[in-house]
Amino acid sequence: MLRNVARLVPGLALALLSAGVIGAAEKLPNVVVLATGGTIAGAAATDVQAAYTSGQVGVEQLLAAVPQAKKFASLKGEQIANIGSQDMNDEVWLKLAKRINELAAMPDVDGIVITHGTDTIEETAYFLNLVVKSKKPVVLTAAMRPSTALSADGPLNFFNAVAVAANKDAAGRGVLVVVNDWIHGASSLTKTSTTAVQTFLSPLRGLVGVVAYGEAEFYRGAVGKNTVDSEFSLDGVTALPRVDIVTAHANMDGAIVDAAVAAGAKGIVIAGVGNGNMTKAGLDALAAQAKKGIVCVRSTKVATGRVGRNVEVDDDKLGLIASDDLNPQKARVLLRLALLKPRAAADLQRIFNEY
């Protein structure tokens, strides 16, 4: 607006410039893009085929493909990894978290965008939500269609993610995920379709907001403790304890629970049936491991709903933890961080209730 007026009245432009009014008002925020791969950086041989390879396009190409994003922010890119997120691992997680904490502490960095695959974006986002020590916007984005596809969804998702990361109103809402016009909280979103562009939903906790062609509207803050309020820190951490997910089903026995512990798991998350249930054989194996000090959390493979304490399973008696509304993959992330130090069962249950 000021710039338009100034263009029409050149003398006024000079006066506003020397008073610092135009320059100050229009300085763009600095957003750093950390690329990790995924389908958003994927490529196929043709624009209309299902087969493709994730993590083929580098961060500079990604930035160059969406020059429109420069209207929201000055952008810099860094390549953290270039992998399909089905291969996401602790090494990349620790590197990513460390770099985000370094960048977020810099006064001239206003926001951070992370490009990622959709398969495990909810796990990475939730991990970062627990270990990033900043209120600055940290926004993950992804795509369901590779960059070479007809109607690729990556460019607009990236454009929207930059808009949200550059938006002051995004601060203090925890780590966010922007895909297909929706702004999700890290603790709430989950992938619900193997191939559809509209794959992410936030079934229990709801959306943090929406974003249409860069125009964001925020409904609320994050649900669950996060970032600057989180008690978890990666200071001095070089490895995370092993926690395995065991899926419950009809006729389940305890063999896989025991095998997980034999493989070195310090914690087990059950992707239970119903309200975190499992067969009597499964439960007996789990309770026996809990007695030996393995932390056992009951979550559910059902798409929505909380897992409550002492509903059909006597958690108090068996020494088990209920996941509240965290799905198995997020319960696993939280438990790995919680197990960085020894804790009593009551403290572990508190953590699952608060995060």
Ligand code: ASP
């Ligand atoms: N397998 C891909 C990944 O997670 C899927 C995607 O990005 O949509 O990297």
